[in-house]
Amino acid sequence: MKSPTIKNDMFVMLIFSAIILSMPIWLKPLGAGYPDLLQKFAIFGIFAVGYNILFGLTGYLSFGHAAFLGIGSYTAVWSFKLLTMNVFPALIFSVLLSGLFAMLIGFITLRRSGIYFSILTLAFAQMFYNLAYSVLTPITNGETGLQLARGDARIIDRLFSDAGEGLPSTNFFGLEMSGYSGFYVCAVLLIIAFFISQRIFHSPFGIKLRAIKSNQTRMKYTGYNTRPYLLTAFVISGMYAGLAGGLMAATDPLAGAERMQWTASGEVVLMTILGGVGTLIGPMLGVGIIKYFENIFSSLNDQALLQAYSFMPDWLANIMVTITSPFVGEGWHLTLGALFVLIVVFLPGGIMEGVSLIKKRFSKTQANTETGKS
Amino acid sequence: MSNIILKIDNVQKSFGGLKALSDLNLEIEEGKVHAIIGPNGAGKSTMLNVCIGQLAPDSGTVTFHGENMIGKSPHEINQAGISRVFQTPEIFPDLSLLQNVMIPAFAKHEGAFKMNLLCSLSNESAIQDEACHILEDIGLTAQLHTHAGSLSRGDKRRLELAMCLVQHPKLLLLDEPTAGMARHDTNKTIELLKKIKERGMTKIIIEHDMHVVFSVADHISVLAQGTIIASGTPDDIRGNPKVQEAYLGGAHL
Ligand SMILES: Nc1ncnc2c1ncn2[C@@H]1O[C@H](COP(=O)(O)OP(=O)(O)O)[C@@H](O)[C@H]1O
Ligand SMILES: [Mg+2]
Numbered sequence: 001m002k003s004p005t006i007k008n009d010m011f012v013m014l015i016f017s018a019i020i021l022s023m024p025i026w027l028k029p030l031g032a033g034y035p036d037l038l039q040k041f042a043i044f045g046i047f048a049v050g051y052n053i054l055f056g057l058t059g060y061l062s063f064g065h066a067a068f069l070g071i072g073s074y075t076a077v078w079s080f081k082l083l084t085m086n087v088f089p090a091l092i093f094s095v096l097l098s099g100l101f102a103m104l105i106g107f108i109t110l111r112r113s114g115i116y117f118s119i120l121t122l123a124f125a126q127m128f129y130n131l132a133y134s135v136l137t138p139i140t141n142g143e144t145g146l147q148l149a150r151g152d153a154r155i156i157d158r159l160f161s162d163a164g165e166g167l168p169s170t171n172f173f174g175l176e177m178s179g180y181s182g183f184y185v186c187a188v189l190l191i192i193a194f195f196i197s198q199r200i201f202h203s204p205f206g207i208k209l210r211a212i213k214s215n216q217t218r219m220k221y222t223g224y225n226t227r228p229y230l231l232t233a234f235v236i237s238g239m240y241a242g243l244a245g246g247l248m249a250a251t252d253p254l255a256g257a258e259r260m261q262w263t264a265s266g267e268v269v270l271m272t273i274l275g276g277v278g279t280l281i282g283p284m285l286g287v288g289i290i291k292y293f294e295n296i297f298s299s300l301n302d303q304a305l306l307q308a309y310s311f312m313p314d315w316l317a318n319i320m321v322t323i324t325s326p327f328v329g330e331g332w333h334l335t336l337g338a339l340f341v342l343i344v345v346f347l348p349g350g351i352m353e354g355v356s357l358i359k360k361r362f363s364k365t366q367a368n369t370e371t372g373k374s
Numbered sequence: 375m376s377n378i379i380l381k382i383d384n385v386q387k388s389f390g391g392l393k394a395l396s397d398l399n400l401e402i403e404e405g406k407v408h409a410i411i412g413p414n415g416a417g418k419s420t421m422l423n424v425c426i427g428q429l430a431p432d433s434g435t436v437t438f439h440g441e442n443m444i445g446k447s448p449h450e451i452n453q454a455g456i457s458r459v460f461q462t463p464e465i466f467p468d469l470s471l472l473q474n475v476m477i478p479a480f481a482k483h484e485g486a487f488k489m490n491l492l493c494s495l496s497n498e499s500a501i502q503d504e505a506c507h508i509l510e511d512i513g514l515t516a517q518l519h520t521h522a523g524s525l526s527r528g529d530k531r532r533l534e535l536a537m538c539l540v541q542h543p544k545l546l547l548l549d550e551p552t553a554g555m556a557r558h559d560t561n562k563t564i565e566l567l568k569k570i571k572e573r574g575m576t577k578i579i580i581e582h583d584m585h586v587v588f589s590v591a592d593h594i595s596v597l598a599q600g601t602i603i604a605s606g607t608p609d610d611i612r613g614n615p616k617v618q619e620a621y622l623g624g625a626h627l
Binding site for chain 1: 426428447448449452453457458464465466467468469473476477478480481482484485486487488489490491492493494495496498537541
């Protein structure tokens, strides 16, 4: 566990950036190279990378981070309605407002740890979810969701041009937020987000967060006031979630309360654990795998399955379809659940643990062959 | 006459009906090694728990450098200059040995909270050198980058001692630092305690092993049933018939 050098970090950053920016190229043969899905990879990547700063470093399992996703989305849409279709100010507001809410929620929930903390965060998120449907409908537009309208004020945009025909579209200083250009905006933000997370992981602050996870009692008797450390991590991860929520609205200017449902909070937990909690790249891997397979499995239906099994005799193909069809389409979540159980039981450290196991075995066999030679 | 660094005044603590500490009074002189001996369940650990803010006493005060410590939180008490080695080692099992020692060094240099989010750990060579130095003193340098959780129990204890020493505390509390150690390890720890004695750090050491007590202590107090029944130099204690009866079971020392 040597502390990684700055040079090493730069190298990782370079590789990471190259892989992310070239996603449209290498994901094409895999059938995932289209903008919508690419944007999703980048946006959920930001969400998970931020979530990992809290869960991975401090071990505090929040079950309410979707609330910040929702706050980020609503804020962004309001910025589109009132100010401008440029996403830059919208994203700034998303990050700031979700950070503010994270500060409030964190201040209360971090009074407890373990399961009680998880339940408190879950309770807060459900509260927000319900409020969005009831008291807050003037802000959230209830079940319909918050949408753009022709009559929106858009003060800043009006200074430069009149309201045109139809709905305007979001942009980043003129760059369209839909399609590939939208993906690149998200990708650059993901790279910045990853860079910041890497700095935090390898800072004295990050190591103190790990120490809190390892033995909080010892931390207190070692002279640390642990609460502000935890709160900082909570707020940062909340801001990451807010940015992700803002980007969701930026790429598709619509905000609905379902974004804040507990299943959305659960999804980011799944992604982080699947990839590897507390590792830098793990959460991004988790996002890639879950979103990719969600995309494939959820679009399959019995017809597609029959085709896939066409090499088998008819009777066998029919049986296979009956067995597998509950796992695809709407039933994709069943597959996800099964996958999750397998990972947690056999690889509790997620995919990254698997990778390091393979690495270790490989270097061992290599060492063996070398000693064998000499 | 030297200074009193820690003063425990009339401290009481009960758990339900059990009186763990009753009318406890104790004064610790600066620069001295003060040993506390007494039978199991006498309240020795409870006394330390009160000193570091882990337990609030029912009544009484603990004064450190003229300041009342009761009601302060554990991190404030540590920042005031008291570090403790626990009876069961409290370390960071998931971090490397080096990191285990760097964390308390950071606490000493940066205080209870500092938001150095974006600095690189690899730029903190001064802290790292300090941590390495202490680990060298303790004799754990061979394993700088291994996980502390994989150490033997004796090594965990010594690591915890290193974590306290790196803070250069004004007062070091040691709760049975050699319990469960093999003879060889015990001797190593005695050497270590003698070595750090030269640095003039005030220490309270709770210990069952009389060999350890008589080789390092300047002053000994005997605690039985939550109160001090005798206090004096090692020679006083050795000859005190009351102590021999209450604690040493009449055995001649
Ligand atoms: N947190 C606690 N709750 C209840 N009883 C306790 C607690 N801590 C200590 N005691 C009791 O107080 C008495 C003194 O314990 P302790 O201070 O650990 O003794 P020792 O001198 O062996 O270190 C014991 O009878 C113990 O059972
Ligand atoms: Mg004890």
